[in-house]
Amino acid sequence: MKRWSGMIKKERVALGNLLSNYLQEKGAIDDPTRFYQHKVCTPVGTLRVSYSESTGAILCRFDDVDQAKASKACGATRMNPYSGKWNFHWDRCSAEKAFQDFKAEFESLK
Numbered sequence: 001m002k003r004w005s006g007m008i009k010k011e012r013v014a015l016g017n018l019l020s021n022y023l024q025e026k027g028a029i030d031d032p033t034r035f036y037q038h039k040v041c042t043p044v045g046t047l048r049v050s051y052s053e054s055t056g057a058i059l060c061r062f063d064d065v066d067q068a069k070a071s072k073a074c075g076a077t078r079m080n081p082y083s084g085k086w087n088f089h090w091d092r093c094s095a096e097k098a099f100q101d102f103k104a105e106f107e108s109l110k
Contacts, residue, residue: 006091007056007098014095016051019058022103023049036061042109044071047086058088058102071109078105 007015020038024030028040028049036048036059046063062068065084079086088105090098 007093007095011093011095011098012053012056015056015058015098016053018095018099019049019051019102022099042106044068044109056090056098058098060086060088062086 006012023038023040026040028038030038036050038049040047040049044062045067048061048063050059051057052059062079062084065081068079068084068086069081078088088098088102090101
């Protein structure tokens with residue numbers, strides 16, 4: 001049986017806290033009853049954000065896929081051009097490193 005090699009639980013919890021605090025600073029609206037628990041306005045449209053503590057993944061989706069595709073920051077890279085999903089997954093890294101990776105890409109949205 002292969003053992004999962006992702007972030008340890010302590011780091012996953014820390015990443016969730018860093019993400020939540022950051023999204024609050026960015027004016028995110030929280031709705032814990034939905035799959036995407038946060039909604040935040042970006043220069044390329046509304047982004048819905050969810051965090052999976054069990055995997056340490058940040059799961060995002062743009063409401064307006066065409067508008068997001070027009071952005072060089074996400075349109076030609078990580079974002080799925082059909083669904084607008086813009087997800088972040090890490091393997092064995094610190095919460096701080098994962099958060100800085102997400103923050104850098106989020107702040108590059110133009």
